[in-house]
Amino acid sequence: MEWVYIKDLKGYIDQEVELRGWVRRKRSSGKILFIEMRDGTGFVQVVAEKSTIGDENFESADKLRLESSFIVKGKVRKDERAPSGVEILATEIIPVQIPQEDFPIQKPDHSIEYLMEHRHLWLRAKRQFHILRIRDAVIKAIRKFYWERDFVQIDTPIFTGAIGETAGNLFEVDYFDYGKVYLAQTGQLYLEAACMALGKVFNLGPTFRAEKSKTRRHLIEFWMNEAEVAYYEHEDNVRLQEDLVYYIVQYVLNNVYDDLVAIGRDVSKLEKVQKPFPRMTYTEAVNFLQKQGFDIKWGDDFGGDEETVLAKQFDSPLFVTHYPRQAKAFYMQPDPENPQVVLCDDLLAPEGYGEIVGASQRIHDYDLMVERLKEHNLPVEKYDWYLDLRNFGSVPHSGFGLGVERTIAWIAGLEHIREAIPFARTLYRVHP
Amino acid sequence: MEWVYIKDLKGYIDQEVELRGWVRRKRSSGKILFIEMRDGTGFVQVVAEKSTIGDENFESADKLRLESSFIVKGKVRKDERAPSGVEILATEIIPVQIPQEDFPIQKPDHSIEYLMEHRHLWLRAKRQFHILRIRDAVIKAIRKFYWERDFVQIDTPIFTGAIGETAGNLFEVDYFDYGKVYLAQTGQLYLEAACMALGKVFNLGPTFRAEKSKTRRHLIEFWMNEAEVAYYEHEDNVRLQEDLVYYIVQYVLNNVYDDLVAIGRDVSKLEKVQKPFPRMTYTEAVNFLQKQGFDIKWGDDFGGDEETVLAKQFDSPLFVTHYPRQAKAFYMQPDPENPQVVLCDDLLAPEGYGEIVGASQRIHDYDLMVERLKEHNLPVEKYDWYLDLRNFGSVPHSGFGLGVERTIAWIAGLEHIREAIPFARTLYRVHP
Numbered sequence: 001m002e003w004v005y006i007k008d009l010k011g012y013i014d015q016e017v018e019l020r021g022w023v024r025r026k027r028s029s030g031k032i033l034f035i036e037m038r039d040g041t042g043f044v045q046v047v048a049e050k051s052t053i054g055d056e057n058f059e060s061a062d063k064l065r066l067e068s069s070f071i072v073k074g075k076v077r078k079d080e081r082a083p084s085g086v087e088i089l090a091t092e093i094i095p096v097q098i099p100q101e102d103f104p105i106q107k108p109d110h111s112i113e114y115l116m117e118h119r120h121l122w123l124r125a126k127r128q129f130h131i132l133r134i135r136d137a138v139i140k141a142i143r144k145f146y147w148e149r150d151f152v153q154i155d156t157p158i159f160t161g162a163i164g165e166t167a168g169n170l171f172e173v174d175y176f177d178y179g180k181v182y183l184a185q186t187g188q189l190y191l192e193a194a195c196m197a198l199g200k201v202f203n204l205g206p207t208f209r210a211e212k213s214k215t216r217r218h219l220i221e222f223w224m225n226e227a228e229v230a231y232y233e234h235e236d237n238v239r240l241q242e243d244l245v246y247y248i249v250q251y252v253l254n255n256v257y258d259d260l261v262a263i264g265r266d267v268s269k270l271e272k273v274q275k276p277f278p279r280m281t282y283t284e285a286v287n288f289l290q291k292q293g294f295d296i297k298w299g300d301d302f303g304g305d306e307e308t309v310l311a312k313q314f315d316s317p318l319f320v321t322h323y324p325r326q327a328k329a330f331y332m333q334p335d336p337e338n339p340q341v342v343l344c345d346d347l348l349a350p351e352g353y354g355e356i357v358g359a360s361q362r363i364h365d366y367d368l369m370v371e372r373l374k375e376h377n378l379p380v381e382k383y384d385w386y387l388d389l390r391n392f393g394s395v396p397h398s399g400f401g402l403g404v405e406r407t408i409a410w411i412a413g414l415e416h417i418r419e420a421i422p423f424a425r426t427l428y429r430v431h432p
Numbered sequence: 433m434e435w436v437y438i439k440d441l442k443g444y445i446d447q448e449v450e451l452r453g454w455v456r457r458k459r460s461s462g463k464i465l466f467i468e469m470r471d472g473t474g475f476v477q478v479v480a481e482k483s484t485i486g487d488e489n490f491e492s493a494d495k496l497r498l499e500s501s502f503i504v505k506g507k508v509r510k511d512e513r514a515p516s517g518v519e520i521l522a523t524e525i526i527p528v529q530i531p532q533e534d535f536p537i538q539k540p541d542h543s544i545e546y547l548m549e550h551r552h553l554w555l556r557a558k559r560q561f562h563i564l565r566i567r568d569a570v571i572k573a574i575r576k577f578y579w580e581r582d583f584v585q586i587d588t589p590i591f592t593g594a595i596g597e598t599a600g601n602l603f604e605v606d607y608f609d610y611g612k613v614y615l616a617q618t619g620q621l622y623l624e625a626a627c628m629a630l631g632k633v634f635n636l637g638p639t640f641r642a643e644k645s646k647t648r649r650h651l652i653e654f655w656m657n658e659a660e661v662a663y664y665e666h667e668d669n670v671r672l673q674e675d676l677v678y679y680i681v682q683y684v685l686n687n688v689y690d691d692l693v694a695i696g697r698d699v700s701k702l703e704k705v706q707k708p709f710p711r712m713t714y715t716e717a718v719n720f721l722q723k724q725g726f727d728i729k730w731g732d733d734f735g736g737d738e739e740t741v742l743a744k745q746f747d748s749p750l751f752v753t754h755y756p757r758q759a760k761a762f763y764m765q766p767d768p769e770n771p772q773v774v775l776c777d778d779l780l781a782p783e784g785y786g787e788i789v790g791a792s793q794r795i796h797d798y799d800l801m802v803e804r805l806k807e808h809n810l811p812v813e814k815y816d817w818y819l820d821l822r823n824f825g826s827v828p829h830s831g832f833g834l835g836v837e838r839t840i841a842w843i844a845g846l847e848h849i850r851e852a853i854p855f856a857r858t859l860y861r862v863h864p
């Protein structure tokens with residue numbers, strides 16, 4: 001008898017199969033057992049009649065409880081009322097392991113702290129199952145997008161010297177006799193080097209920020225996708241981001257629609273995302289916010305509330321472009337038409353999810369880059385190799401970083417980003 | 433005029449295009465310039481005749497030197513002698529940036545230390561270009577393999593408690609008020625939790641070992657792919673590894689054959705890889721080595737020399753199975769037929785590349801797991817959540833870890849693993 005996964009059962013109507021999984025629910029009438037089985041690919045109802053499986057097997061099967069592991073042999077029967085489209089008429093039930101204690105996650109009202117402490121078991125909950133499949137789909141979409149466009153994946157290093165956007169918020173590590181190294185906050189600088197060798201490059205990996213933030217948008221360890229393209233200018237860069245984010249939305253709609261529905265996501269919100277995305281300059285955004293009564297002046301960065309109000313005007317993500325140079329990182333290219341602002345954009349997701357992408361054209365002129373490093377009080381000598389890129393065949397180039405968990409939180413409609421990653425690391429939690 | 437990448441030029445025969453890239457080589461006759469251009473996707477010869485582009489443009493174009501960036505407009509002409517199949521007849525050459533100094537990498541005899549110190553520029557060398565494309569293909573192959581088999585990607589955390597295979601060789605990080613955390617050496621334990629929720633799972637991410645090893649097989653920061661499957665036993669696990677590694681070999685042969693040839697790889701060696709892979713038990717391997725004159729006794733682990741001799745017997749990778757339990761990690765399932773050995777395997781690549789995969793069926797019995805933790809003097813209380821997996825619906829399960837750079841080194845025939853990753857971190861190097 002063939003071992004089959006639940007998701008494939010529709011191809012086995014009226015055939016005998018073996019399923020291996022766990023008990024999600026069970027009820028018994030004394031003569032008939034109904035077990036909702038899960039196997040990591042889906043859910044199906046198993047019907048075990050005492051008259052079919054025999055008294056002895058029925059008795060042992062009746063000992064199964066929540067999250068017991070078991071194997072069932074039986075026949076696949078079409079059942080149009082069932083969400084899976086089928087049910088299993090058991091001929092034999094083989095318990096694998098029956099817990100001695102109650103499964104720790106049973107109630108609808110566990111505290112979030114309790115659930116996070118039991119994350120290794122909470123992953124088995126239906127909602128978490130669907131969210132992890134949505135995460136998987138978002139990451140697949142990102143990769144497929146770059147593959148279709150001939151980008152080369154460049155895995156940027158985690159251990160780095162002090163360089164990056166900011167000197168603060170870095171985790172330190174003792175590196176043998178070398179001294180201190182730091183966990184990367186971005187692979188951008190390395191991607192800039194690589195795009196001069198390979199044209200179009202991207203990464204997708206873990207990133208670390210030692211930031212004492214406790215908001216629903218922050219993780220200490222999160223995944224980021226960065227892309228960098230030689231000879232791309234600001235407008236090419238904006239279009240690439242738009243294409244990527246639109247691609248992700250279409251991909252999840254086409255591939256994990258049922259998972260989105262299963263967790264109660266209002267899918268129509270995603271269906272409303274259209275290209276081209278709306279755009280505002282930073283200056284327009286400040287004017288808009290001032291009219292809405294926000295106490296903000298030109299030169300200030302936006303907080304979460306401002307981002308929410310800006311993005312809520314639209315169904316699609318909103319590009320805010322041309323920020324003041326003093327509000328942004330040192331490496332951003334000035335706008336030739338107004339050197340007070342830089343050729344950059346933040347992409348703000350709708351429905352209050354805020355910034356999911358940060359992007360810019362990079363300074364490619366050696367002297368201007370040195371000037372900006374000094375302006376930001378950064379140690380020029382540490383940027384030796386980064387400056388080399390402006391010395392040897394420098395070209396205009398642009399890139400961005402997309403926060404993977406923030407994107408998933410928006411796509412899946414999650415209240416808190418911690419559900420968007422299998423094992424979240426937050427200010428007070430590294431366990432399990 | 434359309435901006436086109438070199439790899440696509442064959443679709444533009446006799447058309448006018450614009451190319452953007454860098455000078456890889458240049459020679460001039462005074463009336464005609466031959467520039468080998470690279471743009472990150474390939475290489476093409478640009479022919480610029482003074483009579484066509486004009487005296488002034490010829491003069492400025494003649495100032496281009498190695499690794500100058502430039503744009504060329506011109507006509508695509510079929511050229512069957514050229515590796516790219518085409519050449520460009522320039523109508524205009526636009527220098528973008530001309531270095532003031534000589535490009536640092538020009539000679540064939542730079543020391544490896546010098547090259548690593550200039551890694552940000554060395555990436556542009558033809559050999560490195562091809563190796564990075566091979567790396568990209570190997571990683572694509574790994575992902576496609578799992579996608580085709582409905583595995584769900586589970587990104588396992590980098591920040592972890594002390595648990596893992598060994599207590600030593602961990603990098604420490606201060607984590608806010610929490611105290612010390614450690615950089616993960618493996619995501620296996622987390623994948624074990626996740627496979628109970630999703631059936632078949634995998635990861636692919638950076639891994640850290642604070643090991644003072646200076647061999648050509650060791651990196652401090654390397655990428656690893658791990659997979660874990662609920663209800664898989666030893667034999668299922670071996671077949672999955674065999675299928676994966678065979679898939680990678682076929683994928684690179686079908687997708688980056690030209691890159692392999694370009695770096696001088698003897699591709700026939702890869703073409704000889706066949707399924708099923710040869711197998712030996714550990715005990716057979718020890719007997720074989722003793723006959724070859726090795727001073728090894730039953731119970732010893734193999735070193736690099738032993739692995740080389742074992743694997744050199746075969747064209748395909750070699751599975752060595754059933755190691756003594758004391759030579760392996762605490763979580764490996766004993767062989768029911770001989771509890772002195774465990775249900776595990778190492779996969780040894782041919783041609784002296786040694787171990788690329790380590791694998792085992794995991795202990796699923798709670799009491800046996802506790803016994804083994806104590807035997808290994810590991811703190812049982814730290815494994816609370818890991819033990820929970822044996823308490824709540826435990827099932828037989830198996831998995832493995834594949835070293836990405838070791839696999840690339842073998843596939844590409846590299847002498848040293850440091851060329852298999854964009855920015856290698858070794859005992860004395862975290863720069864650039």
Ligand SMILES: [Mg+2]
Nearest residue numbers: 301302346355
């Ligand atoms: Mg912002």
Ligand SMILES: [Mg+2]
Nearest residue numbers: 733734778787
């Ligand atoms: Mg070994």
